[in-house]
Amino acid sequence: MHTAETAEQDLERHLERIARDGYTIVRDAVAPDLTVRLRDTIRRLERELGVEPRNTAAEGKATRRLYNLLAKDPVFAEMPAYPSILPLVERLLDRGCLLSGMTAIDIGPGEDPQPLHGDDIVMSKHLRRPHAPMMVTTMWALTDFTPENGGTWCVPGSHVWPQTPGDPDAPRDLDIRMLAMSAGSVMVFHGSLWHGGGANTTQDKWRCGVNVQYCPGFVRQQQNPYLGIPREVAARLPDRVLELLATDSTRESWATSTGGARARWPSANASRRQPIVMPSAAAPRATAVADARR
Numbered sequence: 001m002h003t004a005e006t007a008e009q010d011l012e013r014h015l016e017r018i019a020r021d022g023y024t025i026v027r028d029a030v031a032p033d034l035t036v037r038l039r040d041t042i043r044r045l046e047r048e049l050g051v052e053p054r055n056t057a058a059e060g061k062a063t064r065r066l067y068n069l070l071a072k073d074p075v076f077a078e079m080p081a082y083p084s085i086l087p088l089v090e091r092l093l094d095r096g097c098l099l100s101g102m103t104a105i106d107i108g109p110g111e112d113p114q115p116l117h118g119d120d121i122v123m124s125k126h127l128r129r130p131h132a133p134m135m136v137t138t139m140w141a142l143t144d145f146t147p148e149n150g151g152t153w154c155v156p157g158s159h160v161w162p163q164t165p166g167d168p169d170a171p172r173d174l175d176i177r178m179l180a181m182s183a184g185s186v187m188v189f190h191g192s193l194w195h196g197g198g199a200n201t202t203q204d205k206w207r208c209g210v211n212v213q214y215c216p217g218f219v220r221q222q223q224n225p226y227l228g229i230p231r232e233v234a235a236r237l238p239d240r241v242l243e244l245l246a247t248d249s250t251r252e253s254w255a256t257s258t259g260g261a262r263a264r265w266p267s268a269n270a271s272r273r274q275p276i277v278m279p280s281a282a283a284p285r286a287t288a289v290a291d292a293r294r
Contacts, residue, residue: 014088014188022159023189029084030140030184034075039142039183039208041073042066042104053108062111062200066104068228069210074236076102079212081240085138085186089214092136092190099244100135100213101223107150107207111200116155116165119213120191130160135191135215142208145185147178147198150207152187154179154195165194214244 017024045051051064059065069076080086080099089097118124123134145151155174163170178198181187189195200207215221225234225245234242 011088011091015091018092018188018190021156022193023154023156023187023195024088025179025181026084026088026186026188027181028184029186030082032184034078035142035184037075038079038140038210041075042106042142042208042210045072045104046106057115058117060107060111060114060197062108063197064104064106064108067101068223069102069104070225070237070241071229071233076210077237077241079140079210080244081238085188085212086240088188089136089138092133092188093214093216096217097136097214097244098217098219098221098246099225099241100215100219100221101211102213103211105197105209105211107197107200109200109202109204109206111150111197113153113199114196116153116194116196118159118164118192118194121164123219124164124192129162129164129192131192133190133192133216134219135213137187137189137191138212138214139187139189140210140212141181141183141185141187142210143183143206145179145181145207145209147180148200149202149205150198150200151181152179152195153177153198154189154193158194159190159192161194 014024014026045066046064049066051066053060053062053064055061066072069079079102119137120133120135123131127134139152143149153176156177161171174194179187213222229245234245237245
């Protein structure tokens with residue numbers, strides 16, 4: 001019987017693994033039916049939107065990527081506040097954390113290994129490493145991840161190193177771990193962990209996963225929800241997801257006041273050339289990701 005006490009014990013074990021290794025894997029975290037719906041929706045969107053590999057070092061030559069998922073289908077709204085994952089993220093950051101972005105990553109046959117990197121590389125250029133997590137990434141496996149089909153590879157313990165992979169004094173003799181996890185499992189890791197997508201050496205197997213990334217409330221999100229998510233889509237989002245999208249200074253008014261976020265969200269037809277008035281006068285203006293509406 002899974003009680004609140006055993007749930008807390010499981011949470012503590014995952015936190016201990018992240019503190020030691022920089023990551024943990026929550027096995028069978030996602031309901032099987034949701035795993036299937038997410039995978040099938042991504043594959044449908046890839047066909048409908050004509051998604052093709054971008055042929056860059058970071059994005060790959062045989063990898064299909066979809067950004068800004070909340071704007072693309074209602075099923076993705078089930079991911080950010082998922083009950084088996086968000087409590088772990090909140091313990092690593094706090095309840096005031098924000099959803100930084102959601103990206104589907106479908107690695108195809110013939111893909112090369114992605115260069116090792118940390119997801120908080122921008123922050124690590126300005127903060128002395130090691131530092132508290134400025135990014136927490138959750139990688140949802142929607143197909144089985146294996147060493148052969150592009151399963152994530154990482155360097156355990158690298159989140160506490162003072163170097164990033166590109167530093168001149170970065171270690172070269174690395175203990176690289178090739179991760180395997182079944183569909184429905186989720187890898188949760190500290191943003192400073194050295195990691196990357198693995199090579200896909202199979203003939204016909206695609207490895208599909210989704211990055212759901214979070215940051216502290218004072219950090220700018222990678223994917224700007226105010227410009228990337230249409231007002232009519234925001235109107236249907238659950239309150240906790242809206243909280244994860246709002247800035248800290250506006251969270252209460254957006255989520256709980258009369259009209260809430262549904263009344264304050266910028267119009268989908270608003271011109272990109274016009275300034276968007278945020279609920280807080282102190283809230284900074286931000287630019288949209290390049291393909292926010294694609």
